[in-house]
Amino acid sequence: MSQHDNELKCAVVLVNLGTPDEATPNAVAKFLGRFLSDKRVVNLPKLLWLPLLYCVILPLRSRRVAKLYQQIWLKNGSPLKVISEQIRNKVSAKLRDKYEVHLAMTYSSPDIKEVVNQVLDGGHQKVLLLPMYPQYSVSTTAPVFDAYAKALKNTYNLPELRMVKDYYAEPAYIQALANSIKQHWELTARGEVLLFSFHGIPERYARNGDPYPQQCEDTAAKVAAVLGLKQNQWRLCYQSRFGKDPWVKPYTDQLLHQLAEQGVKSVDVISPAFSADCLETIEEVSCELRDEFLEAGGEQYHYISALNDNPEQVELYCQLIEKHTQGW
Numbered sequence: 450m451s452q453h454d455n456e457l458k459c460a461v462v463l464v465n466l467g468t469p470d471e472a473t474p475n476a477v478a479k480f481l482g483r484f485l486s487d488k489r490v491v492n493l494p495k496l497l498w499l500p501l502l503y504c505v506i507l508p509l510r511s512r513r514v515a516k517l518y519q520q521i522w523l524k525n526g527s528p529l530k531v532i533s534e535q536i537r538n539k540v541s542a543k544l545r546d547k548y549e550v551h552l553a554m555t556y557s558s559p560d561i562k563e564v565v566n567q568v569l570d571g572g573h574q575k576v577l578l579l580p581m582y583p584q585y586s587v588s589t590t591a592p593v594f595d596a597y598a599k600a601l602k603n604t605y606n607l608p609e610l611r612m613v614k615d616y617y618a619e620p621a622y623i624q625a626l627a628n629s630i631k632q633h634w635e636l637t638a639r640g641e642v643l644l645f646s647f648h649g650i651p652e653r654y655a656r657n658g659d660p661y662p663q664q665c666e667d668t669a670a671k672v673a674a675v676l677g678l679k680q681n682q683w684r685l686c687y688q689s690r691f692g693k694d695p696w697v698k699p700y701t702d703q704l705l706h707q708l709a710e711q712g713v714k715s716v717d718v719i720s721p722a723f724s725a726d727c728l729e730t731i732e733e734v735s736c737e738l739r740d741e742f743l744e745a746g747g748e749q750y751h752y753i754s755a756l757n758d759n760p761e762q763v764e765l766y767c768q769l770i771e772k773h774t775q776g777w
């Protein structure tokens with residue numbers, strides 16, 4: 450491969466959130482420290498927040514959360530990283546002739562900075578950033594842009610840049626979610642209610658202009674329409690609350706209790722904000738929330754996995770790459 454070939458090939462960087470390198474309290478503290486000290490993620494005055502984070506939250510939370518990571522850990526590492534790598538490999542194999550496809554993480558390895566340096570060393574002059582978040586949020590998508598800009602701070606000749614801001618309404622994404630739900634219904638008894646449980650954000654972020662909740666609503670409504678669901682057959686909710694501030698509602702745990710109290714016995718739960726299964730889906734949505742529903746009187750709880758490296762998601766990413774590099 451000559452430098453000239455690389456100049457012509459567009460570099461694509463798929464970016465996911467990040468995850469610990471090992472399921473140990475130290476590795477978890479390192480990851481959470483990077484993640485939760487980003488002002489885009491926790492928007493509190495640094496003088497107040499950082500001492501609380503490093504002296505109280507990390508020592509306690511890392512030990513507890515490391516045990517959860519140990520329960521879901523795969524032979525080759527954290528599910529989020531293993532699955533994101535599988536997606537990258539498949540997308541790369543399909544687009545090899547025109548694109549060089551990389552994977553980076555915002556708060557862990559492979560670092561955005563490391564990957565961007567590799568792209569620059571390769572002589573690429575066009576970069577497409579593709580955050581693996583269907584719905585834009587200030588707390589996930591914006592930090593990808595920040596990290597990219599930071600990585601290039603000392604570069605004189607910047608490559609051209611495009612970034613996929615979101616793909617929450619992309620027909621191939623909506624159809625892939627609908628097909629995944631349909632496939633689940635073909636294999637198991639259909640639940641009375643389908644829950645779209647999105648990762649939450651603080652309400653304050655939405656008030657300040659984060660379009661994330663609207664995009665979640667749009668995704669869920671579109672999938673429900675494709676499936677032909679009536680209004681009482683599906684609900685939208687938000688999980689993974691963190692800290693004391695109010696987060697966007699309804700909260701998934703509370704909604705599950707309400708449904709159980711109303712006599713709903715069976716639910717199917719999908720988490721469309723996650724392109725790859727991870728701690729929040731495998732442990733929280735598929736185990737913790739199931740236990741809550743069953744304890745509240747529910748009888749059947751099915752988690753429908755993320756799109757992961759299934760062919761439709763791989764095709765979706767290929768389509769997004771082609772679409773956003775038009776004219777390059």
Ligand SMILES: C=CC1=C(C)c2cc3[nH]c(cc4nc(cc5[nH]c(cc1n2)c(C)c5CCC(=O)O)C(CCC(=O)O)=C4C)c(C)c3C=C
Pocket residue numbers: 466467468469481490491510514527529582586588589648649650651661689691722723726727728729
């Ligand atoms: C203020 C805290 C948090 C905000 C805001 C937030 C938004 C947000 N996160 C994701 C996706 C993921 N989050 C993951 C883990 C995770 N998230 C938070 C906190 C906030 N998230 C914490 C503290 C953690 C770590 C686990 C824990 O300590 O409870 C992950 C999984 C990582 C993994 O290793 O598996 C993902 C993915 C989205 C999409 C989002 C807003 C839209």
Ligand SMILES: [Fe+2]
Pocket residue numbers: 648689
């Ligand atoms: Fe999160």
Ligand SMILES: [Fe+2]
Pocket residue numbers: 633634637638639640716717751
């Ligand atoms: Fe089911």
